[in-house]
Amino acid sequence: MGFRPERVEIQVGDSLIFTNEDNFGHNMHSASPGAAFDLGRQAPGTRVPYVYRRAGTFEVFCRIHPKMRLSVVVR
Numbered sequence: 715m716g717f718r719p720e721r722v723e724i725q726v727g728d729s730l731i732f733t734n735e736d737n738f739g740h741n742m743h744s745a746s747p748g749a750a751f752d753l754g755r756q757a758p759g760t761r762v763p764y765v766y767r768r769a770g771t772f773e774v775f776c777r778i779h780p781k782m783r784l785s786v787v788v789r
């Protein structure tokens with residue numbers, strides 16, 4: 715029940731693929747300006763991509779598990 719790793723660095727235009735390796739659902743979302751999204755409920759074993767189109771540092775959370783936190787650095 716957490717992001718692994720908790721910080722990633724990618725390039726503008728890269729897809730970040732959220733892979734749910736738990737046996738319960740998650741719901742990734744971000745309110746960061748320039749990279750706001752809500753991926754909806756993500757079932758176990760599924761992979762959902764999100765394309766970052768702006769540089770910056772963005773935080774991602776899970777609506778179901780508020781302690782989950784990911785920092786995405788886009789260069």
Ligand SMILES: [Cu+2]
Nearest residue numbers: 740776778779
């Ligand atoms: Cu979760």
